[in-house]
Amino acid sequence: MSAFDYVFLGLSITSSWGNGHATTYRGLVRELAARGHRVLFLERDLDFYAANRDMPEPPYCTTRLYRSLEELRSAYAREVRDADLVVVGSYVPEGIEVGRWATRTARGAVAFYDIDTPVTLARLARGEEEYLTPSLIPEFDLYLSFTGGPTLRVLEKRWGAKRAEALHCSVDPGLYAPDPDAGVRWDMGYLGTYSDDRQPTLERLLLEPARRWRQGRFHVAGPQYPDAIRWPANVGREIHLAPREHRAYYNAQRFTLNVTRRDMIEAGFSPSVRLFEAAACAVPIVSDEWPGLETFFVPGEEILVARSTEESLAILQGMGEEQRRRIGERARDRVLAEHTAAHRAETVERLTREILDARARTTSATA
Incomplete structure (x- = not known):
């Protein structure tokens, strides 16, 4: 060659x-x-x-x-x-x-x-x-x-x-992998820069569930969020995480949230790098719905789709630990086979x- x-x-x-x-x-x-x-x-x-x-x-x-x-x-x-x-x-x-x-x-x-x-x-x-x-x-x-x-x-x-x-x-599987020694700190986390078109979905799938489930633990990491946003008391914040900190961040979550930009939803077939990073860590992903998602992960088996606050809460509060781990492991297998x-x-x-x-x-x- x-x-x-x-x-x-x-x-x-x-x-x-x-x-x-x-x-x-x-x-x-x-x-x-x-x-x-x-x-x-x-x-x-x-x-x-x-x-x-x-x-x-x-x-x-x-x-x-x-x-x-x-x-x-x-x-x-x-x-x-x-x-x-x-x-x-x-x-x-x-x-x-x-x-x-x-x-x-x-x-x-x-x-x-x-x-x-x-x-x-x-x-x-x-x-x-x-x-x-x-x-x-x-x-x-x-x-x-x-x-x-x-x-x-x-x-x-x-x-x-x-x-x-x-x-x-x-994704680089050498940088993103499960950490069996990591302690779970949050029930759901989200990593992403603020954008007007993503914020309503973040509100629907993470912030409102946090308001309704006060015993739950949530976290959002990313810059440029307006000061006017009222964060629930059980939602932690970090303005910026360097890439070297992403693996630890994902591994500290029971579920991680994926939110897609409006232009990406309209075009479809536009996975984000955060999707593959989280999957490589075998952390189950809760995602909004967009065309082509099923060509990257099988919904219900390798990824979880939530369309409403109620569906997000049902996943967070109702899924058993064995099923949660199995979904994360399947997503990791898919990424290692196709998306490195x-x-x-x-x-x-x-x-x-x-x-x-x-x-x-x-x-x-x-x-």
Whole structure:
């Protein structure tokens, strides 16, 4: 197997503060390196992340920070030109210009990695062009999407993507695993940044159950929650948890809650990284309902779906310990079989080879 040269232009790999991109890139890049590939990660040096870097020098790739578009162009044109695959991520600062430059400079293939596909497409439909434009999509050889299902065909048919493939989030089983020595502190916990569209579900499935079940213990971890929120007395709070603390957090819960963004629900087939992290810890997940959920976990056997306060409380108060453990263990088995970072690296490697081989055949045919 030949080794490939990859260049990633992503939002961040050095800081997980306030974003879900860093953990995704870390797992993917680490596994690509483990398979013998060379990876350069180029990250815009933003003050917000500079003050909150929990991995300033990832050990499995070369990481370089740049302060401006001009510096990126002048300092890294050769690396982008010579890479086998350049990957431009969503939410990259000045991402439109970065994407244009990458597609014009690279001699190899160029992919767009959309970690926010439903949000991206909703914005494009409204005419908002923050990091991607409709005219730029067909310039990429590959559109990698966190969202699968029908959205992939929408990307190709409506938006002109040459090839759209699902590259869902994943989990590192070396970092996320059951801890038999962990003491259970909460009946239900939730890990997630505040958002207007998720808050009603959090209210329905966690906060209102906490109000009705005063003996229950609950916890919410995540930043940006408004001061106006009235937290029940039996709901603990933590503003930020670094990724290294996530395993302990999940293992301290009897059940963990998954809440999905509105755009993700509408698109369907959009699992969150928290879903796979919790499952890898064998912690039973209580989730809201969204299209495609059953393609990742079997409802009732590997995951629990709650649509109301009453259903959430019924799970928390009525499920026996043996059944609870069995659901968590089944979810872990499913994740280890299908949704690790190693699985995603294999997909990227396969797609790289297919695209480069197709290019070589086209070149030979026209020579």
